[in-house]
Amino acid sequence: MQATAYTYDSETRSGSVLLDDGTPVSFDATAFDAGGLRLLRPGQRVRIEVRGEGDEREITLVTLQTF
Numbered sequence: 001m002q003a004t005a006y007t008y009d010s011e012t013r014s015g016s017v018l019l020d021d022g023t024p025v026s027f028d029a030t031a032f033d034a035g036g037l038r039l040l041r042p043g044q045r046v047r048i049e050v051r052g053e054g055d056e057r058e059i060t061l062v063t064l065q066t067f
Contacts, residue, residue, distance in 0.1 A: 008040040027059035035063030
C-alpha cells in the first residue's frame with residue numbers, strides 16, 4: 001500500500017503517514033526500523049504494510065516507494 005509521510009520524529013523514530021484517502025495512520029519505531037530507513041521527510045511517498053483494519057490498523061513496515 002502507498003501513502004505519504006506526514007510526520008516523523010527522529011528521536012523516537014515514529015510518526016504518521018496519510019493514506020491516499022487522507023486518513024492519518026501512525027507508525028512506531030519497530031515499523032520504521034523494519035524498512036531500513038535512516039530518515040523520513042514529510043511529503044515523501046512511502047510504501048507501507050499494515051495489519052488489521054479500521055481503528056485496529058497497525059503499520060508493520062515503512063519504506064520508500066520506488067518506481
